[in-house]
Amino acid sequence: MSASYNIGVDIGGTFTDCVAVDTDGNISLGKAPSTPPDFSRGVIDAVSDAARHVGLGSVQELLRATRIFFHACTVGENTLIVQEGAKTALVTTKGFADAVLMTRGTTTIGLTEYEGFHEAMLRKPDPLVPRQLIKELTERVDYKGAVLVPLDIEETRRVVAGLAGSGVESIAISLLWSIANSEHEEAVEALIRESYPDIFVTRSSELTPFVGEYERGITTILNAYVGPKISAYLQALRDALREKELSSEPLIMQAYGGVLGIDATCKSAVSTIESGPASGVVGTQFVGKLIGEENILATDMGGTTFKVSVIRNGALERDYAPVFMRYQLLTPKIWVESIGAGGGSIAWIDPDSNLLKVGPQGAGAVPGPVCYGVGGEEPTVSDADCVLGYLNPDYFLGGRMHLDKEAAAKAIQEKIADPLGMSLLEAASGIYRIANSHMTDLIRKATVERGYDPRIFTLFAYGGAAAVHAGRYAAELGVHQVVCPPTGSVHGATGLIASDVVYEYGTSDNLVVPADTQRVNHNFADLIERANRDLHGAGFETDQVQIVRSLDMRYRYQVHELNTSFAPGTEELTDADLDQLYKDFDEAYEQSYGKGSAYREAGREIVNFRVIAVGNLPDPIIRRVTTSAGNEGSAVKAKRDVYFEASNGFVETAIYDFDLIAPDAEVHGPAVIESPVTTIVVNPGDRATVDELRNIRLFIGG
């Protein structure tokens, strides 16, 4: 029988990565430049590269043998950055046309604090819909869903006709309190679909039925704005892949960490935004499960940003009110915190204080770090990594790219060392140390804010640059073990092939605890029915399906909402189940927000009902390597001078070839391990081993 494959393709800012795993668990990687605006070419190129590594003659041969094709795309992000979304209109309730322009009033969302204090520069994010295309309808529903003023259908007809006449391609419908009574929104949607079937329609009560007219409105608008582009891209990709003989339906990554078919994705396209970083976290969760690690700090250091996410007791953490490009959204995503501290972050001197600073400005993919030799002139973290001997100029990305070490040294010397009166080494190590301290501070903030002690976690380091720095920020945090997955910079694509099909449903109903159990069951029943319908529609049998119900709750007078889950299943909930959940909520609240933070006497309230429906896809098998491919001695491919903070200078250091390190070998720092997709720095006093899945395990302090 010929081999069959699961394939994951992840589009990044510079490269499109492909991972192909066969039924025996052999992994092959592929890489190709990303090709905006037509990203599907880059996808096919990356698959083609993987086909070569697998040893197949063509893309067709690989795709013909592919069972499941997973994909994470950045079309949504790209559409927003180049501002080329659909011509979008909003219809809303009379008296509230300005709600999405008002935002929540604040002008500092998504800014650094220094930017936030600079009043003359403050402004709001672009509303994506000009005020002229926001139309009011005469109608009003109250918080209970009671109709106070009925919808004026004739007026609605005129308004919609006017919008269609002005060339609107996409309409967002977001009426006040549609979450309590969606009749008016549904009537508006029906009217548009009937008269103008070509207009893309997004209805807030379907997309994101949660309280808050600003966040619901802007989320609906965002979907309306990027939806047509994403739909067009995914349909073109489906056609391109079919033409190359892929027989199955591609599955598309969502930012909350699961995949959906193309049709389902097109409806809630906003959910693909930031799905790339989500893939990396899902991949981390998957590897963690294989190696028995349940509490993980997932750190991803790429070219422009450093991202951290937390896996606790094996579970991903969701963010139900994320901020993206300064928009405050109501669409679930995996909680990921990030700062501008990547390999491309620029080192500079603050003219006022004469102090060395790193980031948050980055050189991006173009012009990039100086050492890339594609036009960058400002010294970056990668340039420091290069000067300090961590990066091998002749073996960056497995030799795919040559690094110009001299140019990097010159830039640091002239722009940092000379003006500050430092040596080149002091300047380069200063950049390295400051970048590490920023990452340490972010991880500390991220864990502390969630009530966690970073020392109980194992840290995962992936993305091109992470493993150069992870040993240092782990040590600073008191973390004992760092795991560097062998897929390094293409770890996101690994996450894809480990994904399940996941649907998210929710509804808003404000109930005082103790809540009426019947009403709770009734609210969930609607969501479960939709879940079953969608999962069965996607081809899942009942035994492949897992349904988890949860509630967002809060203490009255306090604003923090916290999501707490019931045990998986769909049986009717009993009073005892609810009582248990209330107790779990109390515990989780104090765990998250600190001892004594729960104002129980105020009473609890249920805010939202949520259902997560999972269609289980078989986990890929990853081949375990137990036999020795070499030994420690023979894995050393070279020696070179590398800087280490502990030695405060260069030390002659053994350079290991990742592929030749034996499973039972121990590498003692100082050492550098090089693979085609990443570089791992083992600091003095630390120890590294390779596990059966070819992860490098770094033990801080030996």
Next chain:
Amino acid sequence: MNSTTHAVDPVTFEILSHRLHQIAKEMGTTLERVGGTVNTTQQHDYMASLYRPNGDILATGESMPWHVACGGFTVKRILERFEDREGVNPGDVFLLNDPYISAIHQSDLYMVTPHHYEGQLISWSASFVHVMDIGAMSPGGNSPNATEICQEGVRIPGVKLVDGGTFRQDLFEMIIGMTRQPMMVGLDLKSELAGNNVAKQRMQEMVAQYGWELIDAVSQEMIRHSEQVLRRRISEIPDGEWNAETSITTGPDSASRFIMTLRKRGDTLIFDYTGSDKQARTGINLPYHATFGSCYDAVIATMAYDLPKNHGLFLPIEVIAEPGSVVHVEYPAPVSLNTTSGGAAAKYVARSAMLEMLAGVDKWRSEVMGLNSGSRLVRTAGTNQRGVAFVSGLAQGAVSGDGARATRDGNDSGGGGFMSVPNVEWAERNFPLLFLYRRHLKDGGGPGKYRGGAGAELALTSHDSPEGKVRAVAYGVDGFGNVGRGSAGGYPGLRSLLVLAEGTNLKGQMAEGKYPQEMSELAGPKRLLPYCDFEINDGDVLFYRLASGGGYGDPLERDPEKVFNDVQCEIVSTESAKDMYGVVIDDSLESVNQNATAKLRGKMKAERLKGAHESTGK
């Protein structure tokens, strides 16, 4: 201050100062998380800072500058009061809210924690949160009818809430028991304890890791650096004097004047409020440290936004305010309304003079912007639709408009900075209210080449209230005498107003499918609300206009297409387009009439010249 500079290498300095800064931020985050109240999380109405052993501010995270300045006095007052008496010992935590000593008004409860390491005082943390009630005459604290401080709630000059590690439960219960919301106030206090403790733990860890000498050297260097840069920036500006003044209503027929002269001398800024009125019998009066904070705020927002906010930024600023005046209150004058009334006025004059000074300097001209004159505010109380008692602010201040910049329009509904506004749905779900609209005010933003940001306006009524009414307090700045200053020939923005229409036929109209959107559509008597307690009964409608920002530059120089766009966006009326901007829009409302516009603008300029000649007698 010319302290000895220890040799700290720039990389270590950057790393440790970043870390100290993070500690102050973590304090703030802890306050927000543990307290979880609207005031703290959405109104950003708190302060959380780190101090050197002598009480100098070291790092302040994201706390609002004027709060930081007030907090800058707090630790020193505790030191003065306790050092030679009961002592400042490991495990102590102090509580105070006396406005004559350190707080702005009693609603701000300060918690002050000394940090010791091996018996040595290494640093302090101090925080305050604005609590939901403090036992004053009116629920929520802001008391329009108070004429002396004793009517304004609990006043604490400084007590040890935790004494050598022992929590004083008796004292705690006594204090929260004097408020209308003991549980809520208790939670706020717990959040401060948690925030201060986090900072204490982090500082102790840092000293353990790096040693006290290095931390202290970095701390001194941070302060020295901020001071040095600010002094240098000030000294680059030519010496001079700039004046500003305003007045606000304090009663049915009384008002208080705020007069200020800014003197720039060398590397120092002197804000002199001499000549301002005597303290009022209404609680608009500011303690000296709050007046200092108003000036500090004006400096930070314009020429020090990028500098680490610490004691170093205090040093180049001098504030003169006569004791017994509205800007330096003394016993027994009341203060409970002051943050949003006297505070708005003092900040306004300080900022006006600063901007006037900066407008003459190339380097800083881009910081010049129009201002708004502060907003009215409303607190509501009663029983909600679920039968639960509540006290809460409407918290709409964030959707006032801010001023036009030298290069672009002001932000519509964007005057709040870090503050945010609740969603209408959130308000309607939690309180027995129904909003008829919340929208940008037409013709609110001051006309100019760049238009001032429009404030929001809204109308609301009580809805599903079990008591048939909502009790309320009207406060915030009233009767501002110099509305939303414009710049460089720009016009002022409209000021904030509260109007109550009583006994309207709203319900009847809605039953007929009508949905009133203008005050004129509702019959019934209407009255302007001064500082007062009032009620929103069934059928009453409260109209609430937030302040709009001033314009920048001559409105006759505004691009007619921009004016046309404003008309389409319902921010400017066709009448104002014509009268204020000289822009004539075609009757079809589809384009600018270029010829008529050129003609009208020519005529308006000619009239101005004529007016000028007449006034100079030529």
